[in-house]
Amino acid sequence: MVWLVVLIGLGATHARGDYRDLRTAFEQYQPPSHLFHLPTEAPPETPAQNDAFEAEKQRLLDLQTRWQEELRDLSAPTAFYHPDSRTLEDLTGAQADTAAAQAAVSQPFSQAVPEVLALLRSPAVKAAEHRVRAALEKYSQVSAVDDILRRYSAFAEGAMTGVGAMRGHGGGRGQFPFPGVLALKGQVVTQDVMAAREQLETARRDAVTAARKTHWRQWFLHQVLSITERTIGLLRELEQVSSTRYEAGRTSFQDVIKVQVQRELLDERLVTLREQLRNAHVETRQILHLPPDTPIGLPQVNLAGADIPDLPSLYDMAVAGRQELSVLRARIGKMDAMIEMAETMLLPAFDLGLSTYKDQAIRQVGTQAGQPTFATRTDAAAGAGQPKKPWFGFADAYLREMRQKRQAMQEELNRLQDATVALVRNKWFVLDRAKREKRLYQNTLVQLSEAALEVSTSGYESDRVAFADVIASYTLWLDANLALADKRSAYGISLAELEQAVGQSFTQRRKE
Template identity: 25%
Template sequence: MKRLTNSYPRVESRQLEKLIKALHRFRCVLGVIPLVVSTNILYASESFNEMVLTEISAVEVAVRDNPNLAQMKERYKALADVPPQVGALPDPMVNFNAMNFPADTYDRDQEAMTQIQIGFSQVFPFPGKLSLKEDAAEYDARAAGHSVEEVRLQLIKNVKGKWWQLYYMDRALETVDSNQTLLRQFISVAKTKYETGKGLQQDVLLAQLEFSKLMDQKIQLQAIRRNQAIQLNILMDKPANDELSLPDQVSKMMPNLAKENVLYQKAEVIRPRLKQVETQIDAAQSRLDLAKRDYYPDFKLGVTYGDRTGDNPLPRGDARSDFVSVMVGVKIPLYAGRKQSKAVSQKRSELQKNRYALLDEKGMVMAAISSAVTDYHRAKQQFSLYGGGIVPQAQQTVASMLAGYQVSEVDFLNLVRSQMTLFNYQLQYWKALSDAKQALARLEAAVGEESVYE
């Protein structure tokens, strides 16, 4: 026991020196945390260009390969081929008829009215109907084009959101690893003190408990990260279990946003979803005008040529003449009260429905813009507060606590608590950065373009 007691000062001194060095390394985990760290672009190291997934490359891959976006593009192409079809005349009819053959002999020469006919008929809708059908189909195609752009915006928003969530998970796991390293040092020092009779067993148990809590938190973070990676892989049309590696250095720039009223005005002009609904209103108006035109009749024109054989009876005795027939038909809206009138009422209600839908969409867009702006400003302020104030202060507190513990002026419980408090603040620092970037992605999607800054 005497030998242990005599050797204690050297052992404790070495442990504390290691602990202080570990703390210094730990303070560098975040780097030198400034109020604003300026980095122009997200990047990947040239030597790991194929292994590191940047935010920009994730967006590019998703826009190129996402099957849902590809589906919407094909739908747009399909609808773009509809207007010429509905704007064309109905296909004409060609008729071949065998008329007035005597049932006893089936002889073409026996009866004067026996003939072989060939006919041609064409339906002509009332003037203006075809152009209105073509206009409605053209508006549908344009709306589909706007929906493609809307899906693209939402895809980019989702990809950026998942990417920044993954980035936060990586930084959180790094922070957990660094805290585990420090707690191992704490446990080693506490054991040394306990073995020499200058510490308490509860200090060792407390440090081991906090270490176990970190292990549990790491397990949870790893599971969450894997789930986020799966979702990002699906958006990029990659195998769900593909491993994703993100860069360590990212842009921490927090730009100033344009005023909300300016963002509202931009969204009203360029947001694809609003343009889609506006185009649907135009399509509904064309269909209403077409329903009103259905009160007017369509026309059918037909021409038939009848070929006869044989001779006329005496005294004429000459060959029988062929026949030519002309037919004109008019569709009569006889049941207008039950058909055309109801159709007009239906199309008018559909037009009004689309107008209300536009008002509703505008309200939702404005709400999304305001919500994203609010979240961005909150996260930006928190990022600045944690980076420039809280985290450095918490680091100083831990260093001070460690110095006090070294001379037995601070108990071990307060030292551990101060370290765990620092750990939580560091997580909040990275979360604030991730939240701010996700809010920017939502804002860009809500407005309809990336230019949302002053």
């Protein structure tokens, strides 16, 4: 018994000695020197995880800046109308200065003046410009939610990271294998901006076309007034001749009465023409956003026409450049980007998700790990043999709906292209007819009516022509000159409508 106690004591003493030695060795331990060796060269820098995200953000901001610069540039290659640089420079101040705009149209002015003022002052154009700027603001909204979530993840979600350095919102699982979701959002916004930009060009096209047509109508009314006043003067001379002949007993009183009736009718027509001209002035003030009391001067036109391509070329130009078709193409592009973005969020991923971590504020490694760092089974979220995403069928129905809507938009584009071709053909026919009729009256009928008027007037004075023939020659001369003015105006208006249908202005020839 005594020996047993002695042996236990010796064992305890030996154990205390071993523990003391172990403790001393632990406290005096020094790691190997190579662990403290500093490398002579810095390790290669690895790109940050959000470099692609920041680069895409910068690209979208650059797009926004480029669109803003193009919005202020009226000489873009795709623009409907390219104003003369000198005229544009002279009228730039009239964009905000109403007095300058009034001064530009109060004196005789060319067609370029209302065209440029329509671009600068039309309320419809300004409203479309604001809609483009509103669409541009979407660029800054594309990454706003991601930026907020990244800041929340970095500063507020938790102090502990998953694996490695704090990477912010999303992690590998949110960014692989579709790192281009932000780019797709940018494409959606870009297509929105393109549609708004084409709608702006549509507003500019319609404003310029309205200014051109009103300009030609005013010119026509001035021509009608001038021709009518000249005809009234000729009738007054004829009235004096007929009165002299009646006093001499060489004609009847009915001839005097007929001349007076024709003159009175033309005097009344002058009143109507002046009121129509005032109505045309109101239209000009409306298009150019001018006060109601703005005086409108004498419009000047270019009677030489324009260089118009052949009909097949017009079809190609209209299908490629008409603004309504470009708007629909932009909307189709937006739909394509939305479908692709929906596919990235709804369709199964390219991988099984076994190697992508989740950035969650819990301990994922060590003895206190709440859950594995990454999935270890493909059926972790569902039973064995069941789909990973049981609601995939519901989302797939949404994608099918989107694809059918996109196909409907494509068919609508085809319909509009066919309608555009038909519209161009009809407008070209009207222009061609006005051109032929203008040439006929200008080169033949007006000269013949003037010759008939001179012959009948001199013959009536010498009793060789009946009074009825004299009145008929006056009426023919009046109708021929009015028709010539009408055909010239119709040519200018139909040219403007053809340019509107094609979506592009043609090169004007020099004045005749």
